[in-house]
Amino acid sequence: MRIPASRRAVLRAGLAAAILVSLVTSMPASAQEKLTVLLDWFVNPDHAPLFVAREKGYFREAGLDVDLVAPADPNDPPKLVAAGKGDLAISYQPQLQMQAAEGLPLTRIGTLISTPLNTVVALADGPVKSIKDLKGRKVGYSVGGLEDALLGAMLEKSGLKLSDVSLVNVNFSLSPALLSGQVDAVVGAYRNFELNQMEIEGRPGRAFYPEEEGVPPYDELVIVANREKLADSRLPKFLEAVERGTLYLINHPDESWKLFVKANPELDDELNRRAWRDTLPRFAHSPAALDARRYIRFAEFLKERELIASVPKLAEYAVELE
DSSP states (O other): OOOOHHHHHHHHHHHHHHHHHHHHHTOOGGGSEEEEEEOSSSSOGGGHHHHHHHHTTHHHHTTEEEEEEOOSSTTHHHHHHHTTSOSEEEEOHHHHHHHHHTTOOEEEEEEEEOSOOEEEEEETTSSOOSGGGGTTOEEEESSTTHHHHHHHHHHHHTTOOGGGSEEEEOTTOHHHHHHTTSOSEEEEEETTTHHHHHHHTTOOEEEEOGGGTTOOOOOSEEEEEEGGGTTOTHHHHHHHHHHHHHHHHHHOHHHHHHHHHHHOGGGOSHHHHHHHHHHGGGBOSSTTOOOHHHHHHHHHHHHHTTSSSSOOOGGGTBOOOO
């Protein structure tokens, strides 16, 4: 039986469509869009949603091949993104606001950790029982500027001034400096790490939280992009995958821990297990959501503390992607 020409055309079209579908569904993973994310520090539980999203395949399902890169210098990632040498960076809200005030073309598109992690820490069995007890004592710090501002505000709430304490630069040896008696307290210790480290070593710490001592709350870790590249279609896909990773992490913390240490076996120790537990409630449940009032309030705090000359327009450095 002869098939009419019109019918043959339909069959050929159908065959071509089937071949096209077969080719698309069999395309290798390498056809996915590459995306480089520069971390703020070495890999640690603060980055859990990113690794869960990768290990669960959420990035892949979003059509992304995400490369998570730990920096050689933690100061570099935002600058590299601003220079177009990285797609995204994990940074800090205060740092972003100071860099935006300086004119760097950086914009927050998402939040990873939505509470401060920074604390002032003293020994639990030491003489510092309150912020007032810091008067006349030595306080260690790692990085000047922001830490001075946080400490200054906390002291002022208790009727003291920054000049009432002696600041000692201990580089990044915060807990060792405190445990050795070099200083009476430290500012810049992370509540999910240094406190656990001290507990493990049998010398528990006493923490004073900035957001309870006169400092406006802020997002600790944020996801920043180059301001000129906000139309990049990969960005909302990335945020959706991070949200999926975060929700899985919250619902299945033990399974997520196994995924994390499978990807990073060197982190399977007591300190990181404790940090994992303590960081879990601090992840942003809706990473793309922006709390505009929080950003404006903290920018005004930075201006009051003379860390920025003027408050930049929010839309210039923080957005919710459509």
